[in-house]
Amino acid sequence: MKKEHIGFDLLVFDSENELSDQEKKLMVEARKARKNAYAPYSNFQVGAAVLLENNEIVIGNNQENASYPSGLCAERVAVFQAGAKYPGVAITLVAISAASNTYTVMRPAAPCGNCRQSIAEYEQKQKSPIVLLFQGEKGPIYRCSSVADILPLGFDNSFLGDS
Template sequence: MKKVKSVFEYIIFNSLNELPIGNQELMNTAVKARESAYAPYSNFKVGAAVLLENGKVVIGSNQENASYPSGLCAERVAIFQAGALYPGVRIDSLAITATSVNYVVDRPAAPCGNCRQSIAEYEQKQKSSISIFMMGETGEIIKCNSLSDILPFAFDNSFLK
């Protein structure tokens, strides 16, 4: 038997103003993207913004459906749109923010399992990490250097050989 302890490093920013200017702009774009969310069932609106290596920013917002599995999260909307509009262009970073009609989201909103898997796929595809910034409506912002920090045992195409 072998016992292994996994540790990862992340940064906590106390406010949006503590982020470097470029990351502030990306998060503000994600906040604006939140407004286009279609969330009549959960009342939980998420916005995402992806910064590409060519400087382009692609947005996404969650899009729900009465048949719950048919909806799509903001992160995947943004990442898939980036892949469709700019194939082969590396994703540098992803900003995610959430708000609720029912309460104040005062802590960072992390990607769901499906989104984590999709981000992991893009990291593997581009052979480089994607910085992830997570924010609620208010409060702290967390930055992870890679999806592998929050999903250390990701399933990838190496299992499909």
């Protein structure tokens, strides 16, 4: 038996002022998108803004449903919309903003497992990493250089045979 460590470097920004102009703009778009989230059950609103390699920005927000599994997270709404509207255009960055109607979200909310898996599929399809920026309502901003960082040992099409 041997023991292996799987880890990654996470950049932590104390303020939006430490971000590049492009990253700031994307966080602003994610916050705007968050305000239009449909979250009557959880009262937890999430907005996402996707930057494409052609500099287009596509937004999404969480859309809940009384039948919980029928809703969609902001990240998947934005990424799937980008894939539908701009097929073949690589995603370079996803900014995520989370807030609650019942308390102040003071730490970044990372994408859920379904969103991580969906974004990982796009990374594999485009053969390039997707940078993630995520933040709560207030507090630090986290930056990962790839969704693969937060989805170690992920499942991809290489397990499905000759892919």
